[in-house]
Amino acid sequence: MQLKTLPILLATTSLLANLAGLAFAGSIEIAPQGVTEWKSVFGQVETRDRVPARARTGGTMVALDVTEGDSVSAGQRLAMIEDPKLSFQIDALDARLTSLQARLETARSELARGEQLIERGVITAQRLETLQTSVDVIDGEIAGLGSERLVIEQQIAEGEVLSPEAGIVLSVPVSLGSVVAPGEAVAVVGGGGVFLRLSVPERHAEDLAEGDTIEIGGEGEVRTGTLAKLYPQIDGGRVAADVEVEGLDPRFVGRRVPVRLPVGERMAIVVPQSALWQSGGLDFVMVEAADGAAQRVVVPGGRVMRDGEVWREILTGLHAGDVVVTGDE
Missing domain, CATH: 2.40.30.170 (Efflux pump adaptor protein, beta barrel domain)
Known part of the structure; x- marks a missing residue:
């Protein structure tokens, strides 16, 4: 008999201890509150941003400076593309410019002699104007070839593939030695x-x-x-x-x-976590009644955060208007 009554005595002792600890505790009146779903x-x-770094000119990839995961800054070189034909065009223009420079020197010499001869009346003014026109034409041709050379130099410079913005390289769909077309994506940069x-x-x-x-x-x-x-x-x-x-x-x-x-949002009954305790595998809260505080078995649900504190939803066991002892001093 003594062994059978021992659990009852322990449970009674635990209940009395809880009641004593909650004698001066705070309380809240239960009312349904909005709970976020x-x-x-x-x-x-x-x-x-996910921006592709595109090739501005076609050619062969001769340098690839980045790989996936690299951090890059805006305007940083990612790769270099070369087109051998552009170098040949530069050589051809240089040869034409050398030839025109030689013709210009000859034309200027003839113009200088013509200016001396016209003073002595040996040649006519029309002939002098012809010599001046030859010099002007050659000057114009040299300027035109110089502009063509600048265009090709710019095309060579545009072989550099630059990062459109600062960020991280997400993908590099090409490899060293690949042949790329103008506008083809060499890398994709994520930024912002x-x-x-x-x-x-x-x-x-x-x-x-x-x-x-x-x-x-x-x-x-x-x-x-x-x-x-x-x-x-x-x-x-x-x-x-x-x-x-x-x-x-x-x-x-x-x-x-x-x-x-x-x-x-739905309405639910919630109590502070501190108002709950377990005993014998069940959850309890202390409810104020007319004849004093009494234990009540409840079924708690999920946790609800309110003002940084943990509250528990009560599925069954409490009703609106009940006064629950919270356990807070």
Whole structure:
């Protein structure tokens, strides 16, 4: 008999201890409160800008300075493309310029002699004008070839593929020695910071609004973000949305992160976590009654954060108007 009564004595002692500890505790009156309904989805880390670095001229890739994951600055050289034909054109223009320079020297010498002869009346003014025109024509040809040479030099300089902005190299679809065409993407650069791209089922589209606060992360590390943009187009039964998050790790673009979205609100009964305790595998709260405090068995639900404190939803066992001892001094 003594062995059978021992658990009862221990339970009674525990109850009396709880009652003594709660003698001066605070209390709250139970009333249904709004609880946010959360939808768990996955967000994908994306760069704000995803810009291809394109070749401005065609040719062969003779230098490739970056690879995936490299950080680059705006205007940094990523690769070098060369077209051998441009070098041949430069050589041809240089040869023509040398020939024209020689013809110009001869034409200027003839013009100088003509100026001396016209003073003595040996040649006519018409002949002198012809000599001057020859000098002017050759000067014009030399200037034209010089402009052509500058154009080709610019084409050679445009063989440098430059980064369109500061960021990280996401992909390099070409390799050293590849033949590329003008306008072909040599690398893709992601910049402008990172954000989370969400794909939300369309049934929750009406429950979301720009500016909503969402939760990011799993157990033990929960951060908040702001729903910055909700896209109007529904694709495959899902709505795209962008979330601004401070301190998001930009090293792995495309990484999936667990996210909880507020998709509605319902009324529920909640109590502070400190008001609950367990005994014999059951959960209890202390309720004030007319004849004093009394234990009541409850079935708790999920956790609810309020002002930085943990509250628990009570599924059964409490009703509106009950006064619960919270356990707070």
